Amino acid sequence: MRTLSYFSLLIIFLFGVGCTGENPSNQKREEKARLTVINPQHFHAALVQKHMHPAIDSVVHLFADSSTTVKGYKQLIAQYNMREDDPTHWRIIDYYGANFLEKAFDPVTGNVVILAGDNQRKIDYIQESVRRGRDVFADKPLVIDVAGYRKLNALMKNDGGKESVLVYDMMTERYDVKNQVVKSLLNNQAFSGGLVNAKDGEPAILFQSVHHFIKDVSGKPLLRPALFFDTEKQGEGLVDVTTHYIDLVQWMLSSETVIDIDQDVKLTGSQRWKTSLSNEQFQSATGLPGFPSVLQKHVVGNDYVDVFCNGKMEYTFKGIPVSIDVRWHAESLDGRGDQFYARFLGNSFTIEIKPDESGKAAVFITPNDDADGFENQLVDALDAIKGLPGITAERVANAFKIVIPEKLYLSHEDHFAKVLDGFLRYRKDGVLPAWEKSFILAKYYLTTKALEEATTIAPPFGQE
Numbered sequence: 001m002r003t004l005s006y007f008s009l010l011i012i013f014l015f016g017v018g019c020t021g022e023n024p025s026n027q028k029r030e031e032k033a034r035l036t037v038i039n040p041q042h043f044h045a046a047l048v049q050k051h052m053h054p055a056i057d058s059v060v061h062l063f064a065d066s067s068t069t070v071k072g073y074k075q076l077i078a079q080y081n082m083r084e085d086d087p088t089h090w091r092i093i094d095y096y097g098a099n100f101l102e103k104a105f106d107p108v109t110g111n112v113v114i115l116a117g118d119n120q121r122k123i124d125y126i127q128e129s130v131r132r133g134r135d136v137f138a139d140k141p142l143v144i145d146v147a148g149y150r151k152l153n154a155l156m157k158n159d160g161g162k163e164s165v166l167v168y169d170m171m172t173e174r175y176d177v178k179n180q181v182v183k184s185l186l187n188n189q190a191f192s193g194g195l196v197n198a199k200d201g202e203p204a205i206l207f208q209s210v211h212h213f214i215k216d217v218s219g220k221p222l223l224r225p226a227l228f229f230d231t232e233k234q235g236e237g238l239v240d241v242t243t244h245y246i247d248l249v250q251w252m253l254s255s256e257t258v259i260d261i262d263q264d265v266k267l268t269g270s271q272r273w274k275t276s277l278s279n280e281q282f283q284s285a286t287g288l289p290g291f292p293s294v295l296q297k298h299v300v301g302n303d304y305v306d307v308f309c310n311g312k313m314e315y316t317f318k319g320i321p322v323s324i325d326v327r328w329h330a331e332s333l334d335g336r337g338d339q340f341y342a343r344f345l346g347n348s349f350t351i352e353i354k355p356d357e358s359g360k361a362a363v364f365i366t367p368n369d370d371a372d373g374f375e376n377q378l379v380d381a382l383d384a385i386k387g388l389p390g391i392t393a394e395r396v397a398n399a400f401k402i403v404i405p406e407k408l409y410l411s412h413e414d415h416f417a418k419v420l421d422g423f424l425r426y427r428k429d430g431v432l433p434a435w436e437k438s439f440i441l442a443k444y445y446l447t448t449k450a451l452e453e454a455t456t457i458a459p460p461f462g463q464e
Helices: 006-017 071-082 119-131 148-160 178-185 243-255 280-288 295-298 373-383 412-429 434-452
Strands: 002-005 035-038 060-063 091-096 111-116 135-138 168-169 207-213 267-277 302-319 320-331 339-345 351-353 361-367 392-396 397-404
Touching: 060 071, 071 091, 091 135, 111 119, 111 339, 119 135, 119 148, 135 412, 148 168, 148 434, 168 434, 178 243, 178 361, 178 373, 207 243, 207 280, 243 302, 243 320, 243 434, 267 280, 267 320, 267 373, 267 434, 280 320, 280 392, 295 302, 302 434, 373 392
Parallel strands: 002 091, 035 060, 035 111, 060 091, 111 135, 135 168, 207 320
Antiparallel strands: 207 339, 267 302, 302 320, 339 351, 351 361, 361 397, 392 397
Protein backbone atom coordinates (compact mmCIF):
# COMPACT_ATOMS: atom_id res chain seq x y z
CA MET A 1 0.00 0.00 0.00
CA ARG A 2 1.38 3.39 -0.96
CA THR A 3 1.36 6.14 1.65
CA LEU A 4 1.90 9.70 0.41
CA SER A 5 3.13 12.73 2.28
CA TYR A 6 0.20 14.85 3.34
CA PHE A 7 2.22 18.07 3.23
CA SER A 8 3.67 17.28 -0.22
CA LEU A 9 0.21 16.84 -1.68
CA LEU A 10 -1.00 20.03 0.00
CA ILE A 11 1.84 22.06 -1.55
CA ILE A 12 1.15 20.60 -5.00
CA PHE A 13 -2.52 21.40 -4.65
CA LEU A 14 -2.01 24.98 -3.50
CA PHE A 15 0.53 25.87 -6.16
CA GLY A 16 -1.06 23.87 -8.94
CA VAL A 17 -4.68 25.00 -8.73
CA GLY A 18 -4.72 27.63 -6.04
CA CYS A 19 -6.71 27.72 -2.83
CA THR A 20 -10.21 28.65 -3.95
CA GLY A 21 -11.90 27.88 -0.64
CA GLU A 22 -14.75 26.33 -2.62
CA ASN A 23 -17.15 24.12 -0.66
CA PRO A 24 -16.27 20.52 -1.71
CA SER A 25 -19.96 19.52 -1.74
CA ASN A 26 -20.78 22.11 -4.40
CA GLN A 27 -19.23 19.94 -7.11
CA LYS A 28 -20.46 16.57 -5.87
CA ARG A 29 -22.86 15.98 -8.76
CA GLU A 30 -19.94 16.07 -11.22
CA GLU A 31 -17.03 14.75 -9.16
CA LYS A 32 -16.19 11.38 -7.70
CA ALA A 33 -16.48 10.94 -3.96
CA ARG A 34 -13.10 11.57 -2.33
CA LEU A 35 -12.92 9.94 1.09
CA THR A 36 -11.66 11.53 4.29
CA VAL A 37 -11.46 8.90 7.05
CA ILE A 38 -11.35 10.43 10.52
CA ASN A 39 -10.09 8.55 13.59
CA PRO A 40 -11.26 5.06 12.47
CA GLN A 41 -11.34 2.97 15.66
CA HIS A 42 -13.80 0.38 14.31
CA PHE A 43 -13.20 -2.02 11.42
CA HIS A 44 -16.43 -0.93 9.73
CA ALA A 45 -14.53 2.09 8.40
CA ALA A 46 -12.36 -0.26 6.36
CA LEU A 47 -15.33 -2.30 5.07
CA VAL A 48 -16.38 0.75 3.07
CA GLN A 49 -13.18 0.19 1.08
CA LYS A 50 -13.26 -3.59 0.68
CA HIS A 51 -13.87 -3.12 -3.05
CA MET A 52 -13.08 -0.32 -5.46
CA HIS A 53 -16.10 1.70 -6.60
CA PRO A 54 -16.34 3.61 -9.88
CA ALA A 55 -17.85 6.60 -8.05
CA ILE A 56 -15.02 6.79 -5.46
CA ASP A 57 -11.52 8.14 -6.03
CA SER A 58 -8.65 5.79 -5.19
CA VAL A 59 -6.87 8.41 -3.05
CA VAL A 60 -8.06 8.38 0.56
CA HIS A 61 -7.18 10.95 3.23
CA LEU A 62 -6.69 9.57 6.75
CA PHE A 63 -6.55 11.68 9.93
CA ALA A 64 -6.08 10.57 13.55
CA ASP A 65 -4.27 11.54 16.72
CA SER A 66 -1.68 8.77 16.30
CA SER A 67 -0.74 5.88 14.04
CA THR A 68 -1.58 3.48 16.86
CA THR A 69 -5.25 4.49 16.68
CA VAL A 70 -5.56 3.49 13.02
CA LYS A 71 -3.40 0.35 13.04
CA GLY A 72 -6.34 -2.02 12.54
CA TYR A 73 -7.82 0.11 9.76
CA LYS A 74 -4.54 0.30 7.82
CA GLN A 75 -3.92 -3.44 8.20
CA LEU A 76 -7.27 -4.21 6.58
CA ILE A 77 -6.67 -1.76 3.72
CA ALA A 78 -3.27 -3.36 3.15
CA GLN A 79 -4.93 -6.79 3.01
CA TYR A 80 -7.43 -5.55 0.45
CA ASN A 81 -4.65 -4.05 -1.67
CA MET A 82 -2.53 -7.22 -1.59
CA ARG A 83 -5.12 -9.98 -1.94
CA GLU A 84 -4.91 -12.18 -5.02
CA ASP A 85 -8.55 -11.99 -6.08
CA ASP A 86 -9.85 -8.57 -7.10
CA PRO A 87 -7.22 -6.51 -5.21
CA THR A 88 -7.98 -2.89 -4.45
CA HIS A 89 -5.57 -0.04 -5.19
CA TRP A 90 -6.21 2.52 -2.47
CA ARG A 91 -3.55 5.18 -1.83
CA ILE A 92 -3.63 6.43 1.74
CA ILE A 93 -2.49 9.96 2.57
CA ASP A 94 -2.20 10.07 6.33
CA TYR A 95 -1.77 12.75 8.97
CA TYR A 96 -1.30 12.22 12.71
CA GLY A 97 -1.37 14.86 15.41
CA ALA A 98 -3.45 16.53 18.08
CA ASN A 99 -4.87 18.91 15.48
CA PHE A 100 -6.01 16.09 13.16
CA LEU A 101 -9.62 17.31 13.03
CA GLU A 102 -8.60 20.79 11.90
CA LYS A 103 -6.28 19.33 9.25
CA ALA A 104 -9.01 16.96 8.01
CA PHE A 105 -10.84 19.87 6.40
CA ASP A 106 -8.02 21.50 4.48
CA PRO A 107 -9.02 22.24 0.85
CA VAL A 108 -6.95 19.34 -0.49
CA THR A 109 -8.86 16.68 1.46
CA GLY A 110 -11.93 14.67 0.52
CA ASN A 111 -15.56 15.64 0.10
CA VAL A 112 -17.04 12.64 1.96
CA VAL A 113 -16.19 11.94 5.61
CA ILE A 114 -16.16 8.32 6.84
CA LEU A 115 -16.69 7.78 10.59
CA ALA A 116 -16.55 4.57 12.63
CA GLY A 117 -15.55 4.45 16.30
CA ASP A 118 -15.50 6.80 19.34
CA ASN A 119 -19.27 7.14 19.38
CA GLN A 120 -19.14 9.86 22.03
CA ARG A 121 -17.24 12.30 19.79
CA LYS A 122 -18.88 11.18 16.56
CA ILE A 123 -21.62 13.81 16.63
CA ASP A 124 -18.97 16.53 17.04
CA TYR A 125 -17.13 15.17 14.00
CA ILE A 126 -20.43 15.17 12.11
CA GLN A 127 -21.18 18.77 13.09
CA GLU A 128 -17.77 19.95 11.94
CA SER A 129 -18.04 17.98 8.70
CA VAL A 130 -21.39 19.56 7.85
CA ARG A 131 -20.11 23.00 8.80
CA ARG A 132 -17.25 22.49 6.36
CA GLY A 133 -19.61 21.30 3.60
CA ARG A 134 -18.64 17.61 3.65
CA ASP A 135 -21.10 14.76 3.28
CA VAL A 136 -20.97 12.15 6.06
CA PHE A 137 -21.22 8.37 5.82
CA ALA A 138 -21.02 7.03 9.37
CA ASP A 139 -21.27 3.76 11.23
CA LYS A 140 -23.98 3.47 13.86
CA PRO A 141 -24.71 4.87 16.35
CA LEU A 142 -24.54 8.51 15.32
CA VAL A 143 -25.32 9.57 18.91
CA ILE A 144 -25.37 7.83 22.28
CA ASP A 145 -27.25 10.22 24.57
CA VAL A 146 -29.95 12.89 24.60
CA ALA A 147 -27.43 15.72 24.32
CA GLY A 148 -26.09 14.15 21.16
CA TYR A 149 -29.59 13.69 19.77
CA ARG A 150 -30.36 17.37 20.26
CA LYS A 151 -27.29 18.23 18.18
CA LEU A 152 -28.28 15.73 15.48
CA ASN A 153 -31.86 16.97 15.40
CA ALA A 154 -30.78 20.60 14.99
CA LEU A 155 -28.28 19.57 12.34
CA MET A 156 -30.60 17.47 10.19
CA LYS A 157 -33.62 19.72 10.32
CA ASN A 158 -31.77 22.11 8.06
CA ASP A 159 -28.40 20.36 7.60
CA GLY A 160 -26.72 23.20 9.43
CA GLY A 161 -28.01 25.64 6.81
CA LYS A 162 -26.47 23.64 3.93
CA GLU A 163 -29.30 21.73 2.28
CA SER A 164 -26.96 19.91 -0.10
CA VAL A 165 -24.92 18.20 2.65
CA LEU A 166 -25.86 14.59 3.45
CA VAL A 167 -25.59 12.73 6.77
CA TYR A 168 -26.29 9.00 6.50
CA ASP A 169 -25.70 6.01 8.78
CA MET A 170 -24.87 2.43 7.82
CA MET A 171 -28.10 0.48 8.27
CA THR A 172 -27.08 -2.86 6.81
CA GLU A 173 -29.90 -5.14 7.97
CA ARG A 174 -32.30 -3.95 5.25
CA TYR A 175 -30.18 -5.98 2.83
CA ASP A 176 -30.45 -9.29 4.69
CA VAL A 177 -32.64 -11.45 2.45
CA LYS A 178 -34.46 -12.92 5.47
CA ASN A 179 -35.62 -9.46 6.48
CA GLN A 180 -36.65 -8.69 2.92
CA VAL A 181 -38.82 -11.83 2.86
CA VAL A 182 -40.44 -10.96 6.20
CA LYS A 183 -41.18 -7.43 5.04
CA SER A 184 -42.81 -8.67 1.84
CA LEU A 185 -45.00 -11.23 3.63
CA LEU A 186 -46.12 -8.78 6.33
CA ASN A 187 -47.01 -6.13 3.77
CA ASN A 188 -49.03 -8.58 1.68
CA GLN A 189 -52.21 -7.53 3.49
CA ALA A 190 -54.42 -10.05 1.72
CA PHE A 191 -52.18 -12.83 3.02
CA SER A 192 -51.06 -11.58 6.44
CA GLY A 193 -54.13 -9.64 7.55
CA GLY A 194 -51.69 -7.10 9.01
CA LEU A 195 -49.92 -7.15 12.37
CA VAL A 196 -51.93 -7.54 15.56
CA ASN A 197 -52.21 -4.48 17.81
CA ALA A 198 -51.94 -6.56 20.98
CA LYS A 199 -52.18 -10.20 22.00
CA ASP A 200 -52.40 -11.03 25.70
CA GLY A 201 -49.92 -8.26 26.45
CA GLU A 202 -47.41 -9.70 23.97
CA PRO A 203 -45.63 -7.33 21.55
CA ALA A 204 -46.54 -7.72 17.89
CA ILE A 205 -42.84 -7.42 17.02
CA LEU A 206 -40.08 -8.87 19.19
CA PHE A 207 -36.31 -8.74 18.71
CA GLN A 208 -33.94 -10.56 21.06
CA SER A 209 -30.19 -10.91 20.62
CA VAL A 210 -27.40 -12.32 22.76
CA HIS A 211 -23.76 -11.37 22.14
CA HIS A 212 -20.47 -12.37 23.74
CA PHE A 213 -17.35 -10.40 24.59
CA ILE A 214 -15.14 -13.48 24.29
CA LYS A 215 -15.47 -15.32 20.99
CA ASP A 216 -13.54 -16.65 18.01
CA VAL A 217 -13.81 -15.26 14.49
CA SER A 218 -12.43 -17.32 11.60
CA GLY A 219 -10.88 -19.72 14.12
CA LYS A 220 -8.99 -16.99 15.99
CA PRO A 221 -9.83 -15.15 19.23
CA LEU A 222 -11.44 -11.78 18.56
CA LEU A 223 -9.46 -9.18 20.51
CA ARG A 224 -11.48 -6.10 21.38
CA PRO A 225 -10.02 -2.66 22.18
CA ALA A 226 -10.40 -1.27 25.70
CA LEU A 227 -12.68 1.43 24.25
CA PHE A 228 -15.28 -1.25 23.58
CA PHE A 229 -15.84 -1.65 27.34
CA ASP A 230 -16.17 2.07 28.08
CA THR A 231 -19.89 2.70 27.58
CA GLU A 232 -19.38 6.44 28.07
CA LYS A 233 -17.54 6.39 24.72
CA GLN A 234 -18.97 3.28 23.08
CA GLY A 235 -22.57 3.78 24.18
CA GLU A 236 -24.74 1.48 26.27
CA GLY A 237 -26.67 -1.49 24.96
CA LEU A 238 -29.84 0.56 24.59
CA VAL A 239 -28.29 2.91 22.03
CA ASP A 240 -26.03 0.64 19.96
CA VAL A 241 -27.23 -2.69 18.52
CA THR A 242 -30.84 -1.58 18.99
CA THR A 243 -30.46 0.89 16.12
CA HIS A 244 -30.58 -1.95 13.59
CA TYR A 245 -33.78 -3.42 14.99
CA ILE A 246 -35.54 -0.06 15.23
CA ASP A 247 -34.57 0.65 11.63
CA LEU A 248 -36.04 -2.70 10.56
CA VAL A 249 -39.35 -1.90 12.27
CA GLN A 250 -39.52 1.45 10.51
CA TRP A 251 -38.45 0.00 7.15
CA MET A 252 -40.91 -2.89 7.34
CA LEU A 253 -43.92 -0.89 8.51
CA SER A 254 -43.32 2.57 7.05
CA SER A 255 -41.15 2.03 3.99
CA GLU A 256 -40.36 5.29 2.20
CA THR A 257 -42.95 7.13 4.27
CA VAL A 258 -42.05 10.07 6.50
CA ILE A 259 -42.31 9.33 10.23
CA ASP A 260 -43.96 11.84 12.55
CA ILE A 261 -42.07 11.27 15.80
CA ASP A 262 -44.70 12.95 17.99
CA GLN A 263 -47.50 10.83 16.55
CA ASP A 264 -45.85 7.57 15.51
CA VAL A 265 -43.27 6.77 18.23
CA LYS A 266 -44.26 6.20 21.87
CA LEU A 267 -41.77 4.80 24.40
CA THR A 268 -43.57 2.75 27.05
CA GLY A 269 -40.66 1.45 29.11
CA SER A 270 -36.93 0.68 29.20
CA GLN A 271 -34.40 -1.10 31.40
CA ARG A 272 -30.62 -1.31 31.61
CA TRP A 273 -28.29 -3.64 33.48
CA LYS A 274 -24.63 -4.50 33.67
CA THR A 275 -22.41 -7.42 32.76
CA SER A 276 -19.40 -7.90 35.03
CA LEU A 277 -16.22 -9.31 33.54
CA SER A 278 -13.48 -10.73 35.74
CA ASN A 279 -9.88 -9.66 35.21
CA GLU A 280 -9.21 -13.02 33.57
CA GLN A 281 -12.21 -12.67 31.22
CA PHE A 282 -11.17 -9.15 30.31
CA GLN A 283 -7.67 -10.34 29.44
CA SER A 284 -9.14 -13.06 27.23
CA ALA A 285 -11.40 -10.56 25.47
CA THR A 286 -8.72 -7.91 24.86
CA GLY A 287 -5.29 -9.52 25.06
CA LEU A 288 -4.35 -6.80 27.56
CA PRO A 289 -2.54 -7.65 30.83
CA GLY A 290 -5.24 -6.03 32.98
CA PHE A 291 -7.68 -3.17 33.30
CA PRO A 292 -6.23 0.02 31.75
CA SER A 293 -6.50 3.39 33.45
CA VAL A 294 -9.27 4.59 31.09
CA LEU A 295 -11.59 1.94 32.56
CA GLN A 296 -10.73 2.40 36.24
CA LYS A 297 -13.96 4.30 36.91
CA HIS A 298 -15.84 1.11 35.97
CA VAL A 299 -13.55 -1.32 37.84
CA VAL A 300 -14.67 -2.86 41.15
CA GLY A 301 -11.84 -3.76 43.53
CA ASN A 302 -9.52 -4.49 40.61
CA ASP A 303 -11.42 -7.78 40.26
CA TYR A 304 -14.25 -6.91 37.85
CA VAL A 305 -15.17 -4.30 35.28
CA ASP A 306 -18.86 -3.41 35.05
CA VAL A 307 -20.21 -2.78 31.54
CA PHE A 308 -23.76 -1.46 31.08
CA CYS A 309 -24.15 -3.19 27.75
CA ASN A 310 -27.60 -4.74 28.27
CA GLY A 311 -30.91 -3.09 27.58
CA LYS A 312 -34.58 -3.68 26.90
CA MET A 313 -37.04 -1.19 25.46
CA GLU A 314 -40.76 -1.38 24.76
CA TYR A 315 -42.56 1.08 22.53
CA THR A 316 -45.28 1.43 19.97
CA PHE A 317 -44.71 2.36 16.36
CA LYS A 318 -47.85 3.60 14.63
CA GLY A 319 -49.83 1.77 17.30
CA ILE A 320 -47.96 -1.55 16.90
CA PRO A 321 -46.31 -2.75 20.17
CA VAL A 322 -42.59 -3.54 19.83
CA SER A 323 -40.08 -5.06 22.26
CA ILE A 324 -36.28 -5.06 21.77
CA ASP A 325 -33.95 -6.96 24.12
CA VAL A 326 -30.14 -6.86 23.70
CA ARG A 327 -27.81 -8.76 26.03
CA TRP A 328 -24.06 -9.25 26.31
CA HIS A 329 -22.51 -12.17 28.18
CA ALA A 330 -18.84 -12.55 29.00
CA GLU A 331 -18.63 -15.79 27.02
CA SER A 332 -20.82 -18.52 25.59
CA LEU A 333 -20.97 -21.31 28.16
CA ASP A 334 -23.26 -23.58 26.12
CA GLY A 335 -21.21 -23.39 22.94
CA ARG A 336 -24.00 -21.89 20.83
CA GLY A 337 -22.31 -18.51 20.43
CA ASP A 338 -24.19 -15.33 19.53
CA GLN A 339 -27.94 -15.79 19.17
CA PHE A 340 -30.72 -13.87 17.42
CA TYR A 341 -34.49 -14.30 17.54
CA ALA A 342 -37.28 -12.25 16.00
CA ARG A 343 -41.04 -12.76 16.01
CA PHE A 344 -43.86 -11.01 14.16
CA LEU A 345 -47.51 -11.66 15.14
CA GLY A 346 -49.82 -11.28 12.19
CA ASN A 347 -53.58 -11.69 12.19
CA SER A 348 -53.23 -14.74 9.93
CA PHE A 349 -49.85 -16.17 10.95
CA THR A 350 -46.75 -15.82 13.10
CA ILE A 351 -43.31 -15.33 11.54
CA GLU A 352 -40.13 -16.23 13.41
CA ILE A 353 -36.45 -15.82 12.55
CA LYS A 354 -34.56 -18.44 14.52
CA PRO A 355 -31.93 -21.17 14.11
CA ASP A 356 -32.94 -24.17 12.00
CA GLU A 357 -31.86 -27.75 12.61
CA SER A 358 -28.33 -26.93 11.44
CA GLY A 359 -28.07 -23.81 13.61
CA LYS A 360 -28.38 -21.37 10.69
CA ALA A 361 -30.87 -18.50 11.08
CA ALA A 362 -33.99 -19.13 8.98
CA VAL A 363 -37.50 -17.80 8.52
CA PHE A 364 -40.42 -19.89 9.81
CA ILE A 365 -44.11 -19.14 9.37
CA THR A 366 -46.91 -20.74 11.39
CA PRO A 367 -50.59 -20.27 10.45
CA ASN A 368 -52.81 -19.13 13.31
CA ASP A 369 -55.27 -21.92 12.50
CA ASP A 370 -55.55 -24.93 10.24
CA ALA A 371 -57.24 -23.01 7.47
CA ASP A 372 -57.38 -24.97 4.23
CA GLY A 373 -55.27 -23.62 1.44
CA PHE A 374 -52.67 -21.84 3.62
CA GLU A 375 -49.77 -23.60 1.93
CA ASN A 376 -50.99 -22.59 -1.52
CA GLN A 377 -51.47 -19.01 -0.32
CA LEU A 378 -47.92 -19.02 1.07
CA VAL A 379 -46.50 -20.28 -2.22
CA ASP A 380 -48.36 -17.55 -4.11
CA ALA A 381 -47.11 -14.90 -1.66
CA LEU A 382 -43.50 -16.06 -2.05
CA ASP A 383 -43.80 -16.09 -5.85
CA ALA A 384 -45.08 -12.50 -5.70
CA ILE A 385 -41.90 -11.19 -4.01
CA LYS A 386 -40.11 -9.09 -6.60
CA GLY A 387 -36.40 -9.53 -7.16
CA LEU A 388 -36.06 -12.68 -5.04
CA PRO A 389 -36.67 -15.67 -7.32
CA GLY A 390 -36.60 -19.30 -6.31
CA ILE A 391 -37.87 -18.99 -2.72
CA THR A 392 -39.94 -21.98 -1.61
CA ALA A 393 -41.46 -23.40 1.59
CA GLU A 394 -41.24 -26.79 3.24
CA ARG A 395 -43.45 -28.09 6.05
CA VAL A 396 -41.79 -28.52 9.45
CA ALA A 397 -44.28 -29.93 12.00
CA ASN A 398 -47.10 -27.37 12.20
CA ALA A 399 -45.05 -24.62 10.53
CA PHE A 400 -43.35 -23.89 7.23
CA LYS A 401 -39.67 -23.16 6.78
CA ILE A 402 -38.92 -20.59 4.09
CA VAL A 403 -36.18 -22.03 1.88
CA ILE A 404 -34.04 -19.26 0.42
CA PRO A 405 -31.51 -20.06 -2.34
CA GLU A 406 -27.92 -19.55 -1.23
CA LYS A 407 -27.26 -17.17 -4.13
CA LEU A 408 -29.68 -14.65 -2.55
CA TYR A 409 -27.67 -14.40 0.67
CA LEU A 410 -25.16 -11.58 0.99
CA SER A 411 -22.19 -11.48 3.35
CA HIS A 412 -21.87 -8.91 6.12
CA GLU A 413 -19.34 -7.08 3.95
CA ASP A 414 -21.71 -7.14 0.96
CA HIS A 415 -24.39 -5.49 3.10
CA PHE A 416 -22.02 -2.55 3.58
CA ALA A 417 -21.47 -2.35 -0.17
CA LYS A 418 -25.24 -2.10 -0.69
CA VAL A 419 -25.59 0.69 1.88
CA LEU A 420 -22.68 2.51 0.26
CA ASP A 421 -24.39 2.26 -3.14
CA GLY A 422 -27.50 3.83 -1.66
CA PHE A 423 -25.54 6.66 -0.09
CA LEU A 424 -23.75 7.40 -3.37
CA ARG A 425 -27.07 7.48 -5.24
CA TYR A 426 -28.44 10.00 -2.74
CA ARG A 427 -25.23 11.97 -3.05
CA LYS A 428 -25.55 12.08 -6.84
CA ASP A 429 -29.12 13.34 -6.44
CA GLY A 430 -27.82 15.95 -4.01
CA VAL A 431 -30.43 15.28 -1.32
CA LEU A 432 -31.33 12.75 1.36
CA PRO A 433 -35.00 11.74 0.96
CA ALA A 434 -37.29 13.15 3.63
CA TRP A 435 -38.32 9.66 4.71
CA GLU A 436 -34.69 8.60 5.25
CA LYS A 437 -34.05 11.72 7.29
CA SER A 438 -37.13 11.02 9.42
CA PHE A 439 -36.00 7.41 9.91
CA ILE A 440 -32.65 8.59 11.30
CA LEU A 441 -34.18 11.13 13.67
CA ALA A 442 -36.95 8.80 14.89
CA LYS A 443 -34.42 6.03 15.54
CA TYR A 444 -32.05 8.12 17.65
CA TYR A 445 -34.89 9.91 19.40
CA LEU A 446 -36.05 6.50 20.61
CA THR A 447 -32.66 5.06 21.61
CA THR A 448 -31.56 8.13 23.57
CA LYS A 449 -34.94 8.61 25.23
CA ALA A 450 -34.95 4.93 26.24
CA LEU A 451 -31.54 5.38 27.86
CA GLU A 452 -32.53 8.63 29.57
CA GLU A 453 -35.67 7.06 31.09
CA ALA A 454 -34.31 3.55 31.72
CA THR A 455 -34.72 1.81 35.06
CA THR A 456 -31.48 0.20 36.29
CA ILE A 457 -32.13 -3.41 37.30
CA ALA A 458 -30.09 -6.30 38.66
CA PRO A 459 -28.76 -8.70 36.02
CA PRO A 460 -31.25 -11.50 35.29
CA PHE A 461 -30.53 -14.97 36.67
CA GLY A 462 -27.66 -16.56 34.76
CA GLN A 463 -26.17 -13.23 33.66
CA GLU A 464 -24.69 -12.11 36.95
